[in-house]
Amino acid sequence: NQIDPFDFVIFGATGDLTMRKLLPAFLRRFHAQEFTEEARLVCVARTALTPEKFRQQTRNALKEFAAETAKDTALLDRFLELITYIPLDALAPDGDWGPLQAELNEPSRTRVYYLATAPALYGPICAALSRSALITPQTRVVLEKPIGVDLKSATEINDGVGQFFPEDAIYRIDHYLGKEGVQNLLALRFANPILEKLWSSDAIAHVEITAAETVGVGTRGSYYDESGALRDMVQNHLLQVLCMLAMDAPASLSGDDLRNEKLKVLNALRPMTPDMVRQNVIRGQYSAGRIDDQKVGSYTDDLGRDRASNTETFVAIRTKIRTARWGNTPFYLRTGKRMAAKSTEIVLQFRPQVWSIFSNTPSPGRLVIRIAPEEGLSLVLAAKDPGVGGFRVRNADLSMSNRQQFKVTYHDSYERLLLDAVRGNPALFIRRDEVEASWRWIEPILTSWREAQSPLEPYPAGSWGPASTRALLARDGALWHEDM
C-alpha cells in the first residue's frame, strides 16, 4: 500500500543523522516502492549550498550508508530528484522563508517537518513556521531526541512546540521503538499466554536490560560530554524498553492505548532519593583498554583534551516498579560505551526451585531476549545431564534467531518510524507525558550526582563496566548474564 504524495522537510539537513540515517532510510523505502516520485524531500540547513552540491553530498553519503541499495544508480538518480535543498537560518530575524513557501505549494498534501537541529531551536522553528503560514491541518512535526536536558527544559520545549501543534501532530522519535526486537516484545508477551503467565514477580527473580556498545564517543564528543550516558541512553531508550517489557496489556495497539500503559510503568518507578542514588546507581567512565585486540584510548583521549571530564560513559541502575505485578523484582538497567561487546538484550531470570530432588542444582533458568546485534530468544532450562552414572541436571539452551526463522532482511529502525510519521501512526512515538515522566524519574539522579559529587568510577575499555557493577547485583544474590 503505497503512500500518497507527501512533503517531508528536514531541518538540520547537513547533519550526521540526515546523512547516516534519514536519507538512507528514505532511499530504501523508495526502493521498496513504498512511495513514488511525487514525494518531495525538502532539506533545510544554514549552510549556503546549491541543491546540486547538496545532492552530490547526499549521493556520496548514500553510497556509504545505504551501499547495497545505492548500487542501483538508476534508482539512486531517480531518488536524488526528489530532494531539494534550501539554505535558511531558521532563527535569523531576516531569514527568508519565501523559498520554502514556494516549495510547499500543495497545502492539501501530508506535510512532515523533521526537526534534527539543536533541541533549543524546536520551539522557535515552529513559531517561524506558523508566522510563515506553513502549518496546515495535514502537518505533523517530528522531534529528535534529546527532548531537553532535564524536566524544566523538556517542558519548555514541549510548551514551545505545543503552542503551534496539537499533541496528536507531535511525533517524538525514539529509534529503539523502531527496532524489530523491541516491537517483538509486544508479540512475545501478548500473543503467548504461556509467557504472559510467567511475567511477574511470582516467577521472575530479576530483570536485566543492557545496551552495551563497543564504540567510543567518536566525533560526537562535544554533544556527549554535555550529555553523558544517563541522558543519552537511559532517559529515553532504556526506559522505553523497560516500559514495553513491564507494562500491562494495552487495550489495543493504537497510539494512546499503548502509551497509556507505558506511562503507568514510568509513574510506578520507585522514586530516587539521594540515598537511593548512592546505593543503586553506578556511574563510570572508560579508561584506556583493548577492544577486539586493538588498543583503544580513554574517554579523555577520545575527547582530545588534557583536562579530565566528569561525564559518565557508563551507568548501571537498580530499581523497582511499584505494582502488584512487579513489586518484588529488581530491575537492573545498564548502558555504556567501550564495553566488552555490542549487545542489547533483556534477561529475565527465573526464581529458583523451593525444593530440589536432585543432588546438584543448575541455575534456575532464564529467558534472554536479544535485540542487537541479532534479534532472537534463548530459553535456558534444566535438563538431565546425559549419561548412565547417577542423575545430574544441567542447563540446556533453546535458541531462536529471528533472522533464520523468518528469512527476511531486517530494516533500520528509521525506515519504519519515518514512514509511520508520514502515514500518521503515532503508536511508536513518545507522548509528552511519557517524556516528562521519564525526566521526573531521572532528574533526582542528576541532581544527586551534582550535589553529592558522586564518584566517577573508571573501567577499562573492553570490560563490562566498573567493578562495583557486580556488587549491585550481588546484594540480591544475583549475577549479570555474562557472569553466569
Ligand code: BG6
Ligand atoms: C543514540 C545515542 O540515541 O543511540 C548514541 O545518542 C548511541 O550515543 C545510539 O550510540 C545507540 O543506538 P543503537 O541502535 O546502535 O543501539
